[in-house]
Amino acid sequence: MPDRAADPxxxxxxxxxxRDAGARAHALDGGARRLLTARNGLAGTAGxxxxxxxxxxxxxxxxxxxxxxxxxxxxxxxxxxxHRVAGPVEAEQEARKVLEDARHxxxxxxxxxxxxxxxxxxxxxxxxxxxxxxxxxxxxDRSALVRAEHEVEEAEQAVRRAAHRHEEAERxxxxxxxxxxxxxxxxxxxxxxxxxxxxxxxxxxGSGATNVLFGPRLQDEVFSRDPRDLGRRRTKxxxxxxxxxxxxxxxxxxxxxxxFSLLYGxxxxxxxxxxxxxxxxxxxxxxxxxxxxxxxSYKASGGVGAVGGGYGVAADFAAEAYALKAKAHAKLHVGPxxxxxxxxxxxxxxxxxxxxxxxxxxxxxxGRAEAEAFAGVKAGIEQKLGALGxxxxxxxxxxxxxxxxxxxxxxxxGGKLKFxxxxxxxxxxxxKVRVGGEVDVPEIAHHAKDGLEAAxxxxxxxxxxxx
Amino acid sequence: MGxxxxxxxxxxxxxxxxxxxxxxxxxxxxxxxxxTVVAGLRDAAGTTSFPCAPxxxxxDAAADAAVREFDVRWSACLRVLGEVAxxxxxxxxxxxxxxxxxxx
Numbered sequence: 018m019p020d021r022a023a024d025p026x027x028x029x030x031x032x033x034x035x036r037d038a039g040a041r042a043h044a045l046d047g048g049a050r051r052l053l054t055a056r057n058g059l060a061g062t063a064g065x066x067x068x069x070x071x072x073x074x075x076x077x078x079x080x081x082x083x084x085x086x087x088x089x090x091x092x093x094x095x096x097x098x099x100h101r102v103a104g105p106v107e108a109e110q111e112a113r114k115v116l117e118d119a120r121h122x123x124x125x126x127x128x129x130x131x132x133x134x135x136x137x138x139x140x141x142x143x144x145x146x147x148x149x150x151x152x153x154x155x156x157x158d159r160s161a162l163v164r165a166e167h168e169v170e171e172a173e174q175a176v177r178r179a180a181h182r183h184e185e186a187e188r189x190x191x192x193x194x195x196x197x198x199x200x201x202x203x204x205x206x207x208x209x210x211x212x213x214x215x216x217x218x219x220x221x222x223g224s225g226a227t228n229v230l231f232g233p234r235l236q237d238e239v240f241s242r243d244p245r246d247l248g249r250r251r252t253k254x255x256x257x258x259x260x261x262x263x264x265x266x267x268x269x270x271x272x273x274x275x276x277f278s279l280l281y282g283x284x285x286x287x288x289x290x291x292x293x294x295x296x297x298x299x300x301x302x303x304x305x306x307x308x309x310x311x312x313x314s315y316k317a318s319g320g321v322g323a324v325g326g327g328y329g330v331a332a333d334f335a336a337e338a339y340a341l342k343a344k345a346h347a348k349l350h351v352g353p354x355x356x357x358x359x360x361x362x363x364x365x366x367x368x369x370x371x372x373x374x375x376x377x378x379x380x381x382x383x384g385r386a387e388a389e390a391f392a393g394v395k396a397g398i399e400q401k402l403g404a405l406g407x408x409x410x411x412x413x414x415x416x417x418x419x420x421x422x423x424x425x426x427x428x429x430x431g432g433k434l435k436f437x438x439x440x441x442x443x444x445x446x447x448x449k450v451r452v453g454g455e456v457d458v459p460e461i462a463h464h465a466k467d468g469l470e471a472a473x474x475x476x477x478x479x480x481x482x483x484x
Numbered sequence: 485m486g487x488x489x490x491x492x493x494x495x496x497x498x499x500x501x502x503x504x505x506x507x508x509x510x511x512x513x514x515x516x517x518x519x520t521v522v523a524g525l526r527d528a529a530g531t532t533s534f535p536c537a538p539x540x541x542x543x544d545a546a547a548d549a550a551v552r553e554f555d556v557r558w559s560a561c562l563r564v565l566g567e568v569a570x571x572x573x574x575x576x577x578x579x580x581x582x583x584x585x586x587x588x
Binding site for chain 2: 037055106
């Protein structure tokens with residue numbers, strides 16, 4: 018035990034700290050009950066929010082409820098431990114005072130005994146002198162000495178009793194204080210809170226999983242991956258699932274963006290009986306091919322509302338099923354230019370598509386309308402060429418079956434001006450053509466600047482020839 | 485807008501939900517009920533803020549350090565929990581508003 022000469026512990030302060038922790042536990046218990054009520058309100062057929070969004074909300078509320086219960090339990094334990102410390106501290110302090118008093122009494126009794134012993138010695142010396150002088154010596158009075166000796170014995174016994182009691186009280190105090198430290202450390206270890214925003218299962222192609230996204234991740238900013246790291250570590254989306262990243266890429270939401278994205282959603286299924294993919298990369302190009310037998314796909318998207326930085330309306334739908342789907346591509350880089358050719362074959366199946374988009378935001382705008390329906394066999398080739406900020410796309414598709422398609426898209430996003438148009442029809446034999454382009458204004462400006470600098474250098478070097 | 489077939493947004497409520505009109509891919513909500521959830525979340529968030537408690541030493545340095553660490557860590561943790569509850573309440577509020585607009 019530490020030196021008790023300057024014992025800073027005050028039992029009443031410890032009891033007050035215990036009451037404070039108990040009050041916290043009580044308040045947190047109330048919070049947990051309110052969360053439970055809120056969660057129960059969301060759940061079941063009588064719930065106020067139904068669907069995957071409701072399930073997600075419910076999971077969040079369940080995790081929050083568990084976190085509140087954990088906090089309540091931790092504070093209850095520490096409140097109990099603090100309360101259990103106050104009594105032993107008080108008892109040890111009282112026992113220490115009793116011991117100090119007993120020691121003080123023993124010291125006084127010892128001094129009195131010494132004084133009585135000196136008095137007796139003086140009386141014995143006087144008696145000896147009187148005897149030597151032939152006088153009758155006065156009798157030596159030892160009663161006070163006997164009383165003093167008795168007092169010392171009693172004081173010694175009291176000190177022994179007080180010391181024993183103090184030792185016991187000190188041990189009890191040590192036990193209680195150790196228990197408090199253990200309770201605090203244990204409650205601190207319980208800080209590994211449950212994840213409040215459980216990650217969504219990935220909707221990997223082929224897995225057949227369907228996920229409807231709803232709203233933002235609620236606390237990916239607040240809760241870091243290691244909750245014991247209590248610093249407010251912003252994840253900036255680093256902890257997002259692949260699906261959520263796709264969603265961010267699609268509608269421009271960041272985890273920190275306050276949003277009004279309720280009506281945004283996505284459902285996706287993708288499966289095939291057999292499939293494969295191969296790809297070869299070289300210094301100046303790439304070759305790749307992929308195929309799928311018994312391919313089936315279903316996609317849906319949603320929109321409506323102001324969504325992050327891309328305000329507007331959007332809707333999409335796609336469903337396709339083909340016995341065979343195969344695709345091959347070749348890419349070639351030559352200096353600043355790039356060319357890509359893609360061949361796409363689909364046989365023994367059908368597809369329908371839809372699309373409608375209108376976005377406007379701080380970074381640009383986009384308008385899009387597409388519709389397509391087809392059943393039969395088709396094969397197409399698409400060519401893309403790009404250089405110095407310009408890119409053009411052209412595609413041609415031969416079709417055998419029945420179907421029709423029309424689509425237009427135009428937009429400006431982050432300095433890129435984009436446009437595309439497509440038209441197709443088949444009744445028996447048919448075709449589809451697609452053209453598009455992209456103008457990257459910042460890149461063109463960059464190349465223009467480089468060109469001007471190069472021209473300036475050339476002029477300077479020419480000037481040097483004549484100087 | 486065929487894409488929205490699986491993403492219905494309409495004013496919901498127990499009657500609608502119990503009617504079996506919903507399936508796993510549909511979304512429906514009762515904005516009034518959501519407002520109750522918001523109130524519950526805000527109440528819960530309010531229970532996480534406490535005044536800083538004065539220290540109560542025990543006379544043992546190790547135990548005092550453990551108590552201090554408990555206070556510091558849980559204060560931070562409760563602050564985070566409060567923020568989470570408040571943020572969730574805001575999101576729920578926006579959800580209720582959006583459903584009002586969508587179903588209005």
